Amino acid sequence: MSLRLIENWRGLEGPQRGASVALGAFDGVHRGHRQVIAEAARAAAALRAPLGVISFEPHPSLFFDPKREPFQLTTLAQRAKLLSDLGVDLFYVLRFDAEMANLSDEAFVRDVLVGGLGVRHVAAGFDVTFGKGRSGSAEALAAYGQRFGFGVSIAQAVVDPSGDKCSSSEIRAHLQGGRPDRAAELLGRPFSIEGVVVHGDHLGRTLGFPTANVALENYLRPAFGIYAMRTRLGDGREIPGVGYVGRRPTVNGDDERLEVFLFDFDEDIYGQTLEVDLVAYLRGDEKFDSLDTMVTQINLDVAAAKAILTPAF
Numbered sequence: 001m002s003l004r005l006i007e008n009w010r011g012l013e014g015p016q017r018g019a020s021v022a023l024g025a026f027d028g029v030h031r032g033h034r035q036v037i038a039e040a041a042r043a044a045a046a047l048r049a050p051l052g053v054i055s056f057e058p059h060p061s062l063f064f065d066p067k068r069e070p071f072q073l074t075t076l077a078q079r080a081k082l083l084s085d086l087g088v089d090l091f092y093v094l095r096f097d098a099e100m101a102n103l104s105d106e107a108f109v110r111d112v113l114v115g116g117l118g119v120r121h122v123a124a125g126f127d128v129t130f131g132k133g134r135s136g137s138a139e140a141l142a143a144y145g146q147r148f149g150f151g152v153s154i155a156q157a158v159v160d161p162s163g164d165k166c167s168s169s170e171i172r173a174h175l176q177g178g179r180p181d182r183a184a185e186l187l188g189r190p191f192s193i194e195g196v197v198v199h200g201d202h203l204g205r206t207l208g209f210p211t212a213n214v215a216l217e218n219y220l221r222p223a224f225g226i227y228a229m230r231t232r233l234g235d236g237r238e239i240p241g242v243g244y245v246g247r248r249p250t251v252n253g254d255d256e257r258l259e260v261f262l263f264d265f266d267e268d269i270y271g272q273t274l275e276v277d278l279v280a281y282l283r284g285d286e287k288f289d290s291l292d293t294m295v296t297q298i299n300l301d302v303a304a305a306k307a308i309l310t311p312a313f
Contacts, residue, residue, distance in 0.1 A: 003084035006092050007057075009116030017118035019052030019090050020044035020151075023141075024125060025168075026055045028073035029082040030187045032125065032158040032166035037086055039123035039153040047151075049120050052090035053083050054113075056100070063096050070218045073168060073187075078194055078275075092117065105131025109144040121151035128154075160185055178223035178281040190230070190277035193219055193258050197269050209298055211243075211259040212269060214276065221245070221256060222278060224285040228305035229260050230277040239265055242298075242305035243276065246285045261298075263306065280308050 006016055022040040026033050037053060044051040057076060062068060074082070076093065083091055094100065094112070103111065108131050113119045122141060130136035138154045145152035158166040166186045174183040175191055184190045195214035212231070224246035231239050243260035260276055282304050288294040 003080060003088055004090050005080060006090055007095070009092065009094055009112050012116060012118070015050065016090065018120055019050040019117065020047055020121035020123070021052035021054050021090075021092070021113075021117065021119050022123045023054045023113075023128060023130070025059055026053060026079060026083075027059060028168050028171060028187055029079055029086075030073075030166055030168065030171060031160075032155075032186075034086065034188065035158050036123050036125050036155045037083075037088065039155050040121065041087065043121035043123065043151055043153060047120050050089040051087060052092060052117075052119075053088050054092045054094065054117075055079065056096040057093045058096055060096050060101070063101060069221070070216070071172060071220050072218050073171060073191065073220060075194055075218075078192065102132055105136030105140055106144070107131070108136065109141070109148060114148045114150065119150050121153070123153045123155060126154055126156050172220050175220060175222040175278075178225065178284070180222065180227065180278040180281055184279075190279055191222065192275050192277050194273065194275040195258070196271060196273050199270060209261045209295075209302075210266075211261050212274060214258045214260075214274060216245070216256050216258060223281060226282040226301045227278045228280040228282060228308045230279055230309065231260055231262055232275045232277075233269065234272050234274075239263065240305070240309035241265075242282070242301050243278075245278075261302070263302075263310070280305075 006012070020040045020043040022037045024033065024036060041051050059072065080091055113122065122145065124138060124141055126138055128138050128141065142152045142154070160166060164170055164186060171183045171186050174186070180191055193214060193216065195217065197212045197214060222245055227243050227245065229241050229243040231241055233239065239262045241260045241262040243258060245258050247256055258276060282301055288297065
């Protein structure tokens with residue numbers, strides 16, 4: 001059974017109901033999230049029920065603070081693919097609007113989980129909150145399960161060998177601190193930016209380093225600067241490269257963007273969707289006094305990225 005995206009909780013019938021679900025925001029689908037989903041999967045197998053994941057769009061934090069700085073670790077499409085790879089059958093993306101925000105924790109369980117989705121089991125993290133004012137807790141969920149007749153399992157925190165708790169906030173801190181390798185350990189994969197290749201000012205091509213330009217949209221802004229990157233094309237090919245995240249101060253740029261120079265690659269990919277992994281942070285953003293100085297540094301960056309990504313070079 002392939003993943004099915006369901007964007008409502010009312011009027012569901014038959015195979016859209018009765019799942020064992022994991023409840024949470026699941027931005028990043030990191031290792032902690034995967035433990036919650038694994039709890040739901042164990043119950044799904046025992047109950048012979050579909051495996052579901054409940055998430056919200058927009059993210060509740062963005063609903064309450066629409067002007068918040070970009071903070072998301074994945075797009076909805078990336079989340080769907082990651083969940084599909086984990087064997088999820090039903091991906092409930094519930095609209096987080098004023099109605100949802102004003103549901104009490106009891107009403108959310110009674111009306112949405114039980115009445116709407118007909119859940120048979122709910123798995124959540126130890127720090128789960130739900131309902132107006134975040135009044136619901138893991139303990140409350142367990143009590144509601146007994147009252148309304150569904151199973152509940154609570155996943156404990158995932159802590160890596162260096163003592164970091166696996167959480168979206170910890171991952172964001174590592175990315176903003178120029179530590180994509182540590183973020184990748186908590187995510188279980190590199191942090192990836194997905195987007196459509198758009199036309200830029202073509203300066204890179206005139207300097208001998210043609211770049212694929214991708215808007216950052218609602219992604220968290222990682223530390224600005226130069227990274228070793230791996231890029232997946234739409235046809236599945238994976239190309240190593242060196243890339244830049246920032247505003248391009250040397251040429252007085254003002255928009256935040258991702259630019260990636262793909263090694264040994266010369267194809268027209270405008271309009272294609274790329275997914276770019278940030279593998280290693282090479283250096284911070286700089287404003288150079290001339291384009292010649294910048295080109296000299298870019299050559300050093302290319303060599304450093306090749307040493308990391310393609311040791312045979």
